[in-house]
Amino acid sequence: MTRNFGSVAEAVAADVKHVRLRVFVGGRALTTFEAHASHGVNQPIGTCTVVTEAPLPSFVTPNASVLVQAGYPGAVRTIFSGRLPNHEAAISEQGRWGRINAVGWASLLDYKDFADLRFAGPISLKRLFQALCKRRRVPSYRGEDVLTYDGASVQFGGITEIDEGDVVIDRTVSPLTWLTQKAELFGYRVYDTPIGRVMLSRVSGLPGTTAAATYAEGENAYRFSSRLDTRGMVTYWEVFGAKYTAAAGNVVAIRSIPAEVPYSAELDPPGYRMDAKRDEILTSTALADAVRNVLEINTSEPSELATWEVDGAPDRQPGDVVALDSDTCQVSGNRWLMSVRQSVTDRTGYYATMEGWAGAGEALPAGDDCESSSVSSSTYHVGDSTIAWFSDPSPDGTTVEIAFTVPEAYSSLTIYGEAHGANSYFASSDNDESTASRFEIWQVPDPTQAEDDTDNKLRKVGDGQLPIMEETAGVIAWQQIVIPITGSVKAGPAELHLVAGTDADTGAVDDFEVRGLTLVACGVGEPELPEEAY
Amino acid sequence: MSDRLDLPYTRFGAVHFGILWPDNSLSMPDWGFESITTTRHVPGSNRNVTQLLGKGPQRITYRLSFDSAADYRDLKERVQETDTLVLFAAMTSAPDDYVDLHGEGYVEIADVLLLELDQQPQIFPDGTVEANATFQRPSPS
Numbered sequence: 253m254t255r256n257f258g259s260v261a262e263a264v265a266a267d268v269k270h271v272r273l274r275v276f277v278g279g280r281a282l283t284t285f286e287a288h289a290s291h292g293v294n295q296p297i298g299t300c301t302v303v304t305e306a307p308l309p310s311f312v313t314p315n316a317s318v319l320v321q322a323g324y325p326g327a328v329r330t331i332f333s334g335r336l337p338n339h340e341a342a343i344s345e346q347g348r349w350g351r352i353n354a355v356g357w358a359s360l361l362d363y364k365d366f367a368d369l370r371f372a373g374p375i376s377l378k379r380l381f382q383a384l385c386k387r388r389r390v391p392s393y394r395g396e397d398v399l400t401y402d403g404a405s406v407q408f409g410g411i412t413e414i415d416e417g418d419v420v421i422d423r424t425v426s427p428l429t430w431l432t433q434k435a436e437l438f439g440y441r442v443y444d445t446p447i448g449r450v451m452l453s454r455v456s457g458l459p460g461t462t463a464a465a466t467y468a469e470g471e472n473a474y475r476f477s478s479r480l481d482t483r484g485m486v487t488y489w490e491v492f493g494a495k496y497t498a499a500a501g502n503v504v505a506i507r508s509i510p511a512e513v514p515y516s517a518e519l520d521p522p523g524y525r526m527d528a529k530r531d532e533i534l535t536s537t538a539l540a541d542a543v544r545n546v547l548e549i550n551t552s553e554p555s556e557l558a559t560w561e562v563d564g565a566p567d568r569q570p571g572d573v574v575a576l577d578s579d580t581c582q583v584s585g586n587r588w589l590m591s592v593r594q595s596v597t598d599r600t601g602y603y604a605t606m607e608g609w610a611g612a613g614e615a616l617p618a619g620d621d622c623e624s625s626s627v628s629s630s631t632y633h634v635g636d637s638t639i640a641w642f643s644d645p646s647p648d649g650t651t652v653e654i655a656f657t658v659p660e661a662y663s664s665l666t667i668y669g670e671a672h673g674a675n676s677y678f679a680s681s682d683n684d685e686s687t688a689s690r691f692e693i694w695q696v697p698d699p700t701q702a703e704d705d706t707d708n709k710l711r712k713v714g715d716g717q718l719p720i721m722e723e724t725a726g727v728i729a730w731q732q733i734v735i736p737i738t739g740s741v742k743a744g745p746a747e748l749h750l751v752a753g754t755d756a757d758t759g760a761v762d763d764f765e766v767r768g769l770t771l772v773a774c775g776v777g778e779p780e781l782p783e784e785a786y
Numbered sequence: 787m788s789d790r791l792d793l794p795y796t797r798f799g800a801v802h803f804g805i806l807w808p809d810n811s812l813s814m815p816d817w818g819f820e821s822i823t824t825t826r827h828v829p830g831s832n833r834n835v836t837q838l839l840g841k842g843p844q845r846i847t848y849r850l851s852f853d854s855a856a857d858y859r860d861l862k863e864r865v866q867e868t869d870t871l872v873l874f875a876a877m878t879s880a881p882d883d884y885v886d887l888h889g890e891g892y893v894e895i896a897d898v899l900l901l902e903l904d905q906q907p908q909i910f911p912d913g914t915v916e917a918n919a920t921f922q923r924p925s926p927s
Contacts (some may be wrong), residue, residue: 269836474829
């Protein structure tokens with residue numbers, strides 16, 4: 253009997269485990285031999301390569317959505333979500349192979365506009381991130397409050413002598429490049445995550461005290477290495493910002509320098525190293541000071557980067573804090589998880605290579621702002637069969653509709669809860685005619701107005717696919733679910749539809765149960781869409 | 787030459803052949819499959835982790851005896867093709883359709899791939915031909 257695991261941590265800790273891999277393109281299952289996904293805080297766009305048979309099926313088309321789920325029975329998670337800019341097929345002496353090269357959703361931010369984008373200042377970097385993601389229809393994104401070392405929100409613009417107080421994103425720069433550059437000034441990063449959410453989050457200072465996982469020599473790491481490097485050390489930073497003529501006629505040149513440069517034995521002689529950073533977005537000394545302080549914190553000590561390889565961990569996201577322990581490499585304590593590269597192949601198995609950075613200085617304030625609200629505490633049996641051993645033997649239908657309210661403003665929606673039995677047929681079949689069980693969000697275009705049959709008709713505005721949840725008949729194996737909702741959902745009334753998929757091999761409708769559904773909205777705050785300058 | 791199991795209805799598609807007993811063996815080979823796994827050792831510990839990646843296709847290699855070179859050539863043309871393989875029921879564990887052919891029990895195994903056939907067979911003065919053939923079926927469930 254195949255062992256079902258209650259969590260990813262339990263599966264990773266097991267000495268014997270089955271491996272699962274399933275790829276969906278445009279919502280349809282694709283026969284897959286290999287998948288290689290790569291995400292990192294210094295890699296704004298996540299990538300995934302999938303190897304399949306050639307010729308490619310007709311549903312593999314440019315711009316199709318790509319969803320890769322991997323893991324172990326009972327612990328399957330999304331390790332890539334994105335879209336398909338290109339694919340290739342080849343025949344050679346080695347056979348006929350198709351290769352799909354997918355990119356994460358941050359790629360939607362990675363092309364230039366035909367005109368400059370202009371935002372009324374002062375405006376926070378978080379709002380700019382939200383506005384740019386919304387404008388490019390990034391399906392799921394989440395921005396933390398971008399804070400300075402002393403906890404103040406980072407605001408751009410507002411100086412009337414510079415672009416009339418507006419923040420202008422030049423058309424020669426893509427929004428992703430602009431956001432990445434500005435976020436890094438303050439120790440933040442913009443990057444894709446395996447679950448498909450584009451993040452703006454802090455990766456600076458010392459990592460927090462709560463670790464998402466522990467990786468240790470002699471316990472779960474097949475390979476462990478670390479490198480201590482002084483080449484990136486800088487102890488004397490000068491930061492230069494905007495230079496402009498103030499209303500009074502005086503020239504203002506923003507500049508920040510340290511009062512005193514500390515001695516560093518690692519850099520002796522001369523005992524220090526100097527570098528400079530320049531950015532016109534820094535229109536106040538306070539902003540320039542904040543950038544200098546972040547740079548000083550992050551580069552004042554030798555950089556320690558650890559690399560390790562473990563069994564595939566489908567729930568790890570770059571930006572997590574993880575605990576490391578290696579006597580050989582003299583690495584101990586919490587680290588920022590800088591990158592996760594996951595590889596699943598039909599012959600060599602499922603492994604992940606990760607990188608962790610120790611950070612430096614002190615732990616900086618968090619800028620998270622999530623709101624949680626209950627959608628329903630009931631148990632729902634979605635499907636069409638009466639199953640005696642289910643919690644709720646009688647089916648509630650192949651589609652179950654639950655009314656709820658989307659909070660006032662948000663940048664990402666995630667549904668948490670428990671489920672069992674969903675999409676189990678995908679564990680043994682890759683019939684591309686099968687459809688997956690999923691959550692859908694339905695809403696009218698203007699939620700402030702009543703539904704009608706014409707312009708304000710109820711329609712699907714977002715969705716998220718349930719993972720493959722195998723179980724043994726007669727034994728309920730509740731699993732935690734985390735379903736990021738992609739799409740464009742507005743504040744106001746909405747409906748959550750629990751939709752059963754269909755197994756094309758048997759023609760049977762999927763039967764599964766869900767319970768304790770909770771909605772978590774993050775990045776609260778109405779984004780301001782830009783004005784385009786001509 | 788090995789002893790030929792004289793079974794008139796063993797065939798692949800329409801091509802008839804006999805199956806020879808393996809040398810020095812009192813039993814016939816049966817379908818086998820590869821268990822695809824990978825095991826890695828966690829250095830600094832006694833821990834070994836095995837990932838189970840699934841089952842490979844079922845395969846069997848028989849030494850076939852053809853009544854004539856023409857029969858051999860017919861089967862040679864079927865390499866890399868899929869058809870029904872008919873075997874004497876007593877010499878296979880494959881649980882497929884059982885048929886009684888003139889008082890003898892056979893099984894008809896559908897969707898069998900003729901994976902390989904010796905390209906340099908043994909040809910005997912009496913006109914018979916011997917060659918190894920490998921057949922393949924999907925993985926066991």
